[in-house]
Amino acid sequence: MSVVIHWFRRDLRLADNTALNAAFQTGKPVVAVFVLSEWKSQHHWCGAARQEFLCSCLASLAAEIEAWGGRLIFRTGVADVVLEELVAECKADAIFYNRDPDPFGCVMEARVEKMAAGVGVRAMGFKDHVMHEKNEVLTGKGTPFKVYTPYAKAWSRLPKNAPENVRGEFAQTKISTLSLPTLKTWSLKSTLAEPLAGGETAAQKRLARFLDGRIQAYNEKRDFAAVEGTSRLSQDLRFGTLSIREVFQKCQQLLGKTKDAGGRLGIATYVKELIWREFSFSILGHWPGVLEHEFQEQYRTLPWKARWRPEDKSAWSREPDSKVDFDRWCAGLTGFPIVDAGMRELNATGFMHNRVRMIVAMFLTKDLHIWWMHGESYFMQHLVDGEIASNNNGWQWSASTGTDAAPYFRIQNPWAQTARFDGDGEYIKRWVPELRDMAPKSFCEPPFPGTSLAKGYPPPMVDHREQRDATISLFKNAALGATTARTMKVPKQLFFGER
Numbered sequence: 001m002s003v004v005i006h007w008f009r010r011d012l013r014l015a016d017n018t019a020l021n022a023a024f025q026t027g028k029p030v031v032a033v034f035v036l037s038e039w040k041s042q043h044h045w046c047g048a049a050r051q052e053f054l055c056s057c058l059a060s061l062a063a064e065i066e067a068w069g070g071r072l073i074f075r076t077g078v079a080d081v082v083l084e085e086l087v088a089e090c091k092a093d094a095i096f097y098n099r100d101p102d103p104f105g106c107v108m109e110a111r112v113e114k115m116a117a118g119v120g121v122r123a124m125g126f127k128d129h130v131m132h133e134k135n136e137v138l139t140g141k142g143t144p145f146k147v148y149t150p151y152a153k154a155w156s157r158l159p160k161n162a163p164e165n166v167r168g169e170f171a172q173t174k175i176s177t178l179s180l181p182t183l184k185t186w187s188l189k190s191t192l193a194e195p196l197a198g199g200e201t202a203a204q205k206r207l208a209r210f211l212d213g214r215i216q217a218y219n220e221k222r223d224f225a226a227v228e229g230t231s232r233l234s235q236d237l238r239f240g241t242l243s244i245r246e247v248f249q250k251c252q253q254l255l256g257k258t259k260d261a262g263g264r265l266g267i268a269t270y271v272k273e274l275i276w277r278e279f280s281f282s283i284l285g286h287w288p289g290v291l292e293h294e295f296q297e298q299y300r301t302l303p304w305k306a307r308w309r310p311e312d313k314s315a316w317s318r319e320p321d322s323k324v325d326f327d328r329w330c331a332g333l334t335g336f337p338i339v340d341a342g343m344r345e346l347n348a349t350g351f352m353h354n355r356v357r358m359i360v361a362m363f364l365t366k367d368l369h370i371w372w373m374h375g376e377s378y379f380m381q382h383l384v385d386g387e388i389a390s391n392n393n394g395w396q397w398s399a400s401t402g403t404d405a406a407p408y409f410r411i412q413n414p415w416a417q418t419a420r421f422d423g424d425g426e427y428i429k430r431w432v433p434e435l436r437d438m439a440p441k442s443f444c445e446p447p448f449p450g451t452s453l454a455k456g457y458p459p460p461m462v463d464h465r466e467q468r469d470a471t472i473s474l475f476k477n478a479a480l481g482a483t484t485a486r487t488m489k490v491p492k493q494l495f496f497g498e499r
């Protein structure tokens with residue numbers, strides 16, 4: 001009997017997996033494959049933290065498939081080449097896969113479709129990673145939205161697919177497979193003390209914990225960095241260990257049962273964040289050039305420091321002072337407690353609270369005037385939930401260069417932000433041990449110029465007010481007219497590795 005292939009990508013689960021369901025519905029045994037990259041030309045977005053989580057997800061998926069009587073096949077290389085070999089080896093007559101909303105994934109899909117047509121098998125892509133793909137949520141004129149609120153309204157009005165589970169048979173194939181990947185596969189070393197458990201079961205536990213009460217308080221608590229007020233599910237949505245349809249449906253069911261206004265607001269606010277995720281995919285999908293430059297044309301000539309692409313590491317020698325500033329930001333040694341706490345949280349755990357992501361991103365761009373692309377790249381290297389669409393949108397929002405971004409004159413003051421969102425200093429003390437004995441109110445305003453808050457802790461590296469004023473002037477003077485419409489294409493440097 002012939003078989004079909006399910007190509008696992010960022011849908012690392014068996015439950016409610018659209019393409020896998022369709023593969024099972026053919027009634028043929030399914031060969032499950034995951035294509036690992038060789039990391040031959042390592043991209044500046046790659047990092048061990050996310051790769052370690054991926055390995056954990058793959059180990060869990062392989063075990064689940066084995067429990068269903070099958071085997072997850074691992075191969076290394078470029079997907080279209082690997083799949084072509086696999087089709088021939090197992091005489092498959094179709095390839096099923098879920099579509100990837102990011103532009104590099106789309107390019108690979110086109111290559112797989114072409115290969116499949118060439119060898120005479122069907123390749124079938126499905127919507128799975130999002131509730132609505134980029135061309136489903138459009139303005140009345142059929143154009144993409146550039147602003148979140150009308151996008152969210154249009155998104156909310158569309159009918160939603162419900163989760164579905166189809167049970168089928170995995171092939172008991174004897175074809176060769178590489179062993180389960182570990183960080184050693186790519187000669188990487190773990191950078192995290194306590195890596196998060198990956199896989200469907202761990203993700204389901206996290207979801208259950210969030211839905212069991214925390215979500216109702218989401219609106220009230222989500223901005224407080226020390227509190228476990230958010231879902232902590234971003235990595236699971238990123239790698240597809242959770243189905244977005246299941247998350248959305250469970251939120252709707254809970255909303256139906258929740259009577260008090262605060263609880264309802266919590267759930268509604270959480271869903272709005274899920275819509276931000278899809279808005280980011282839509283922006284990147286329609287304007288992939290945002291990976292190469294500012295969304296807003298008038299800000300494409302802003303004189304940022306270190307205005308070269310992050311992969312050009314040797315360029316830092318042109319601005320050694322900027323390199324020193326950037327390294328201090330990366331290491332959490334800026335002398336701004338909230339910024340340092342955030343960067344140290346990221347370096348230690350591969351995660352950073354959303355409120356703090358905004359603060360550190362604004363600090364790098366508006367206080368140090370360093371090009372946001374370096375921050376974007378650093379985040380991608382270190383975040384377990386690193387998602388190129390949300391990350392780019394978050395950075396361009398903070399730099400005031402993106403679509404629907406923070407206006408350039410509304411610059412967050414790190415001291416005032418601390419007073420609002422970490423007033424008792426709990427978050428700062430957790431991540432910056434040098435400051436553990438300090439009174440929390442000392443984190444809410446700058447120390448006397450030239451002095452530091454505590455022994456062994458650096459003085460603030462800049463004066464926030466001065467830097468803020470300088471930023472506003474930079475934006476006011478931004479030269480108009482640099483049109484780069486031609487670069488609104490998929491970036492030339494294609495990247496097919498694990499992102």
Ligand SMILES: Cc1cc2nc3c(=O)[nH]c(=O)nc-3n(C[C@H](O)[C@H](O)[C@H](O)COP(=O)(O)OP(=O)(O)OC[C@H]3O[C@@H](n4cnc5c(N)ncnc54)[C@H](O)[C@@H]3O)c2cc1C
Binds near residue numbers: 231273385390394
């Ligand atoms: C500079 C910057 C960089 C960011 N980089 C990423 C990234 O690489 N990957 C990523 O998933 N998110 C990114 N975000 C968005 C946000 O910070 C994280 O999604 C969130 O902190 C994850 O924690 P959570 O799952 O507890 O979020 P929750 O508060 O529980 O939010 C629910 C879900 O909605 C999505 N979400 C929440 N906020 C946003 C947002 N602003 N934009 C897009 N999606 C959102 C996430 O999938 C998240 O899991 C970034 C934000 C900023 C300001």
